[in-house]
Amino acid sequence: MTDSSSPTPPPVVKPSGTPPVSPKSPEAANPPPPAAATGKPRNLADVLREFAEYQQKMRDELGKVIIGQSETIEQLLAAIFTRGHCLLEGVPGLAKTLMVSTLADILDVSFKRVQFTPDLMPSDITGTQVLEESESGRRSFRFVEGPIFTNILLADEINRTPPKTQAALLEAMQERQVSVGRETHTLPDPFFTIATQNPVEQEGTYPLPEAQLDRFMFNIKIDYPSADEEERILTATTRGESPTVNKVLSGRAILTCQKLVASIAAGPLVIRYASRLVRATRPSDASAPEYVRELVDWGAGPRAGQNLIAGAKAIAAMHGRFNVEPGDIHRVALPVLRHRIATNFQAQAEGMDTDAIVKRLLQDVEIPEPAKMANK
Template sequence: MNEEITHFKETFKKVQNEVSRFIVGQNDIIEDVMISICCGGHVLLEGVPGVGKTSLVTALSKALSVDSKRIQFTPDLLPSDVVGTQVLIDKGDRRVLEFQPGPIFCNLLLADEINRATPKTQSALLETMQEKTATVANVTHKLPQPFFVMATQNPIENDGTYPLPEAQLDRFFFKLEVGLPSHDDFVEILNRTGGKSIPEVKAVASGEDVLQMGSTLREVPVAPEVQSYLVQIVRATHPEDPESPKSIKQFVRNGASPRAGQAMLSAAKAKALLDGRYHVSEEDVKAVALPALRHRMILSFEGEAEGIKTDQLITEILTSITPKQHASLV
């Protein structure tokens, strides 16, 4: 098992360092995206235009040496433009319908500005994100493995956008908020992009490496008390739970699903391995709570009116649940 753990850490760092040669000042975002990929999950990147969301995904696809496709989501995009369609082919003596795969048939799909497509087109991704398959004309086609969706959206624009439904948001492993660079990072971005040459991203890993890393993660043990702590955090996002904080009961309509707990558990295992430990701690669970939960909590009308951020509520949950409270549950 030591060889697998070493492979996990070395491959993770190689990809992270290679992407960092091109992307400036987003180390935490790069790490969280890599964790999601190792766990087989999809990522929703949210940020204002120009902060490097698309560039990050492009650099990542090059570092991993996987087949990547990009779809620019627009209001006139159709589901068949995403998954593919049946096309009438002339075979000489006869005509037959053949399936022409859409851009979804790749390893890494960049769904750029996903909230600009209509709900009908957005729903075309539901099956592919969960089952890693696409069904067209009653025939189910398997997607290549590994398969990940990296979606971007702009949080400040409302015109011409369609908010993602809760069922689709829940299928994203992490939601990451890409902020503006610091002053020093801004200067470094100008230096890298304004010179004679731009750093090139080289392939340092493969899709097989990613699949092996995911297999390694599944072998990491989790103590019952840590798992109980994780469950208590997820349950505390629901207003009907007796241990949820007062703010949850006041500002939240629906809490996170069990899929959130699955994401937190997998991501916490990755955090543990990256820290050189072969066991998951409570700190690992806390470290992944924000990106795993922030998009899975639905605010009530009062929460929306007050401008409450789910990050605030998650932080309050993490501070209100202590080891002493959950130790008695095991």
């Protein structure tokens, strides 16, 4: 958590809790310009440029530990800047946990990890009421907060715990609060849940229900590294050295970044394109292609469209642009839609998974044209 006594930093100003930099270091030679050093009011272009520079700095800090996975890092940052939650899928050994913990290291926020196991209870996550007795002999209950009261919660191997415990995260992910007994406790702000799961193992696991999957903004699938990346990984991890990362943003600065991203303009054409894309995933919709009617049981809901626009705004802001382009929708379409489409047995027989359907929709759903061009 950030220090409440420090002044509110702009989106790109380093927090006061950042460790001091050696005078001989590159950062000391080229320090970031203070927001109010020139005394001139900053326009949106300056703010976006600084925001783009600092998100690149976050990538550089992550790159000290994580080799490759540029798309995954981009999607994680986009989720953070839009108050979204992420579900990471990948076989063991692809640095899912390391990626999340390193992300927490470069942010000046609190971080807790919960290893989900079959015997984990909901109170182990949310907290519980403890009976206390005062010196006068009076007894009362006191709420002891669980690990969910943090800024970044890593729910490691979330599919290893029963649905009863998985459901303990539902209220926290949607309303950002926890109800225990008759009391409701507000979670810290910002709050992000980043869950991981191994898609290979099926025995002894509990698949997340569709209602909970829909709470995740992104479902990010982590693939194997390339040959060059794997050689770099082996070189870097077998030297016995532990790289250190610097903190880039405070919790309060993250909240300011979220407001900045929300102010990015999404024009009517982009809104219409996102709506067309989401509606095309529903087999009952008139605009759905024939292959969707044959291979899909149900498609994405309105929350998918909201996440498409929010994610596209983050991509645009991270590239220093004022408005959203259709290409930004394309960059986030797969992680937003892949876990919100349910395929049937025919799709499995034909080897068509949700990724293949989304990629085909991105090719088939036309981008709306401006009104003037459409009338010609």
